Amino acid sequence: MRNWLFLAVFVVIIAASTVFFLSLYSYRFFEWPTRGYCSIRLTRAELDQSLELGTKFLINHQKADGRFTYEYDWINEIFTQSDSPVRQAGAMWGLALIYQDQPSLEIKAALEKAMGFFSRHSQVTADGQRYIIYPGNTFGRLGTVALCTLAYIEYLRVPSSFNIGMESRQRYLQHLGEYLQFLINAQTQEGLWPRYYDAGGLPFGESSPYYDGESLLALVKAAKYMGYQKLQPFVVKAADAGYNHHVQKALRIDPDSRITKGYYQWGSMAFFELATAGWPNMEKYGDYVISLADWMIDIHKTLWRKRNTAYAYEGIIHAYQLSVLGGHDQYMKKFACVIDAGLMKLTSWQVGSPMANWFIRRHPTQNPYAIGGIQNHVFEPLLRIDVTQHQMHAVILARRYVYNQ
Numbered sequence: 001m002r003n004w005l006f007l008a009v010f011v012v013i014i015a016a017s018t019v020f021f022l023s024l025y026s027y028r029f030f031e032w033p034t035r036g037y038c039s040i041r042l043t044r045a046e047l048d049q050s051l052e053l054g055t056k057f058l059i060n061h062q063k064a065d066g067r068f069t070y071e072y073d074w075i076n077e078i079f080t081q082s083d084s085p086v087r088q089a090g091a092m093w094g095l096a097l098i099y100q101d102q103p104s105l106e107i108k109a110a111l112e113k114a115m116g117f118f119s120r121h122s123q124v125t126a127d128g129q130r131y132i133i134y135p136g137n138t139f140g141r142l143g144t145v146a147l148c149t150l151a152y153i154e155y156l157r158v159p160s161s162f163n164i165g166m167e168s169r170q171r172y173l174q175h176l177g178e179y180l181q182f183l184i185n186a187q188t189q190e191g192l193w194p195r196y197y198d199a200g201g202l203p204f205g206e207s208s209p210y211y212d213g214e215s216l217l218a219l220v221k222a223a224k225y226m227g228y229q230k231l232q233p234f235v236v237k238a239a240d241a242g243y244n245h246h247v248q249k250a251l252r253i254d255p256d257s258r259i260t261k262g263y264y265q266w267g268s269m270a271f272f273e274l275a276t277a278g279w280p281n282m283e284k285y286g287d288y289v290i291s292l293a294d295w296m297i298d299i300h301k302t303l304w305r306k307r308n309t310a311y312a313y314e315g316i317i318h319a320y321q322l323s324v325l326g327g328h329d330q331y332m333k334k335f336a337c338v339i340d341a342g343l344m345k346l347t348s349w350q351v352g353s354p355m356a357n358w359f360i361r362r363h364p365t366q367n368p369y370a371i372g373g374i375q376n377h378v379f380e381p382l383l384r385i386d387v388t389q390h391q392m393h394a395v396i397l398a399r400r401y402v403y404n405q
Contacts, residue, residue, distance in 0.1 A: 041344055050353060069385070097392075183218060217266055
């Protein structure tokens with residue numbers, strides 16, 4: 001009898017543990033999100049609340065000079081000494097995306113403060129190219145310039161009623177043009193970008209899948225939304241080179257390539273903009289977005305990753321929207337299910353969320369440096385600005401295209 005009782009207790013413990021741990025990694029019993037079989041559980045109201053919390057987190061982590069505290073251990077209440085110029089620029093772009101989605105004076109002020117920081121640490125060449133040398137650095141990274149460019153574009157896209165005086169607007173437009181000129185001049189003959197540039201603005205080094213994608217996205221958005229039609233040849237060249245180098249070539253070498261993973265969300269966002277630009281012969285880029293989303297789900301297996309994968313949804317949500325526009329029902333179901341399962345899991349990693357997981361709930365806090373931040377792992381208390389920024393962008397996209405009723 002005792003043996004049977006012990007066995008029954010053991011089976012219950014194993015079953016409960018299995019259910020618990022599988023739930024942490026987006027597994028849903030009796031559902032198959034990657035095949036389009038699921039119930040949609042996440043709500044627009046929950047995403048709205050998540051965005052509000054994440055916005056407060058980014059603003060609360062802005063320093064007096066305009067940049068952000070890079071990483072915070074919210075349980076031990078310790079700021080780490082790490083930093084990243086590219087991710088600092090990415091946080092600024094994140095604020096610009098939030099401002100573009102829902103303009104407010106508070107977000108505008110924070111965004112302008114960040115833009116001021118990067119402006120003060122910019123250099124301009126004799127022929128009008130603007131680039132950034134981050135404090136304490138002797139060289140720069142192309143991704144920093146690309147993300148600054150993207151921040152300017154989103155800021156300047158906001159309707160004039162919420163914007164700025166003519167003189168200030170002209171100054172921002174001038175800076176945008178100078179950043180774009182740097183990106184154009186840095187583009188290689190192949191259509192990619194060197195990873196670095198020296199203190200004088202001279203590019204060097206091999207290409208990076210991240211920076212190539214970020215630079216492409218900056219150019220296509222400038223051409224599409226800011227009137228830089230002359231950039232179309234540079235955009236198409238970069239799009240084709242990036243797809244060939246970071247997707248086709250990389251996947252031939254490794255079907256689950258880290259290079260393709262690095263290029264994934266940036267390439268997908270850029271290809272989406274191309275596919276919906278109304279320019280001639282852009283249809284193939286929409287196909288790229290959908291096939292890359294399939295790769296991210298089925299080969300890279302984003303739902304089973306242990307680290308934060310908000311970046312994946314910056315691409316998958318665009319694939320969902322293209323499947324809606326194209327009437328591809330099976331893709332719509334598949335992508336919607338994956339988006340719902342993935343974002344529901346990641347929202348439970350947000351400090352202060354009503355959906356927070358048990359690890360976060362075990363450490364109740366009202367610390368403004370913690371509230372709204374997104375963990376990079378279900379059991380790790382480090383909050384990085386780039387993790388929160390990418391997830392808030394995914395939330396914005398989900399509200400715009402998926403949970404928009």
